[in-house]
Amino acid sequence: MHHALLICIKDLRQRLRDRTAILTAIVAPLVLTALMGLALGGSQGGGGGMRLCIADLDHSKLSSGFVDFVERPALGGLIRVEPVDSIPAAEQMIDQHQAECAVVMRPGFGRAIASGNPPPAEILAARGEEFARQGTSELLRNYIHHAAIPHDRAVPEVIPRSAGGQMRVVDFFAVSMTVLFLTFGVLSGVRALQTEVDSRTMVRLIASPTPPYAIVAGKFAALLLIGLIQMGTMIAATSLLFGTRWGNPLPAAALVLTSVLMAIGLTAFLMSLTKNAEQGTALAAIVITLLSIVGGQFLPPQGLPDVFETLTRLTPNGQAFFGFLDLAAAGAHGTLMTIAQPLAFTAIVGLSGIALAALRARRSLQEMT
């Protein structure tokens, strides 16, 4: 036990002194999360709101009501209205990138609605602002249909509901990058271990009076602690920096543990397939990158084809990723049952990988001795 502890502490010290490993495990995922959150957090026209020009050339009660309709509280101040008095003025606003879209209500707009005819209106849109155009089009059509209905008649509408906890784009990528870089962080530890095998340090250790199980236990405990420290740091950092919520702490801790096991198992197994640490690191880096791409971890979630849902479920990193997302969705109600599948999947992959890697390592050490 004493020997195992000494080996574990020595390995941990070595890892924590490795500034490159810390940069890769902590700083890189935080920078990428911040970039992705900043870039995509306001996508689809939501970030800074939309600037909408309104040219009311009709000056009727119905046409002037459109401004109130657009600025109503239900739209959450997403649209900033810029009234103009002519079509050239609206065109100029769009030309000078002062507005994404403009609505022109020509004379006769109110009369046409009252008589049940399509009103003379058009939308001017800036190039490349498709989402703004779609939003403007929906707003105008909604207003025209709404205005045609008698006031005493109730019109059904949608009532917004929350789909669960808080999940912004930055939270999505915080989880994604934390899981992805966990494998890279653990990989640097596995690489150091393999380097000791390559340089025959491990053979000398085994030849020493230290029991082999103590060496294995010490090395494994160090890898486990590296992964747990990394996950803990990332969870704390993303919570503080981005306000990401990770759900109920107890099931989250269980998933952190099985995810670390998964990362150790996956990287150790890949490392064991190669001849040396350099080859193993390259192979593991390629496989992890491909798994993360296939698992949709680098892609904005909106609009991904359904097949990515299945692919993500088939990858161990994807299982951990979805597990943490599901926990965040469940908020305080999250239990071990919420993440039963990710827990089982990551644990099985982790333990199998570790067992296979240990078998192969044992064989190669026997060959060396």
Next chain:
Amino acid sequence: MRLSDSLSVIFRAATVSGAGVRRDRRRLVSLFLVPTVVMAVVGFAMGGYSSASFEVGLLDQANTIESRALAAALVSNEHFHIRDYTNEERLKIAVFRGRMNAGLLIPPGWHGDQNLPLYLSTASGGAPAVVQTGINTELSRMAASGQPLDVPVSYPEGGHGGSQRLGFGYTAPANLVLFAMINGFVSALTILQLRESGISRRLLAAPRRTWELLAMLAVAPAQQIVAQAVFLILTPRLFFGIHWGDTVGLVLITAAVTSLAVAIVLLMGTVFRTRQQATSLGPWIAVAIGMLGGCMWPLEIVPPFMKTLAHLSPASYAMDAYLGLIFDHATLSEIAPDIAIVFAFAIVIATAGIVRLRPQLSR
């Protein structure tokens, strides 16, 4: 010493390094297979965005004439891409994860007279508000018994709104630029190896001029980057039908991108202190620069301040040029400013690298 002699030495260095790469299967995989897989997967994923529509999940538990009419109206709405769900929990999770902008639940016994619950995603900016308005449009149209209404759209800047620059036409150049930069950062390894092994000191002692030594250092990564770039141009052309546009423009912007990558090799070979830094950190620095410059998603969808920040990344100019060639059939003169800026980045970075390189090689 004659120029032909110098070129012969550089050519021999290129031949030796080329033979080494051809024998290294891992290098070949990372040079050619990984970018191809990434391009194919991301290109396929981006196909999901190509209609620039909002993703709406629909769970119709009513199955009445009115609910089916509403579902049909939503399906025919060009702004929505409707996906049917059979389970409320799955619908909520899909909305929560951001795969759906919103999820509409039509409860049992709905006959067009009650309000409808709509799950809204918090992960997609202002899109849910638009979806909410769009569904309200269909509800009010049904209540008014009105016909679908087409509102004419015009574009004062000329042309048409067009589809977003997505799909393989986007991911092909994005991966070319991204992997050229990744290659540049990782290939800094070659200079680090020379420094670590002491070969660089011996090279400096050789009767060769400085430019010849620099050329020998640059030629190995340069040929890999060029080979990768050519492969990443031909593969999407042959398998995904990507037309790269004006040939001269394509050659020049690709030359600028490969020069940029070689310049990165020269600079980062002096900045990174260990081989591990080059292989572990290098790719992520390249990914961050690529993200900033629009190699991961179109810059059209990022907020204005991120568009401004993108100008700090040479990748944004390279992407502008490639996308102009592919989507707008731009001419050489139209993309010339972008090409010039990428070359300027390459010159500045290479100069900084060369200034730092000689004293470091002699250490």
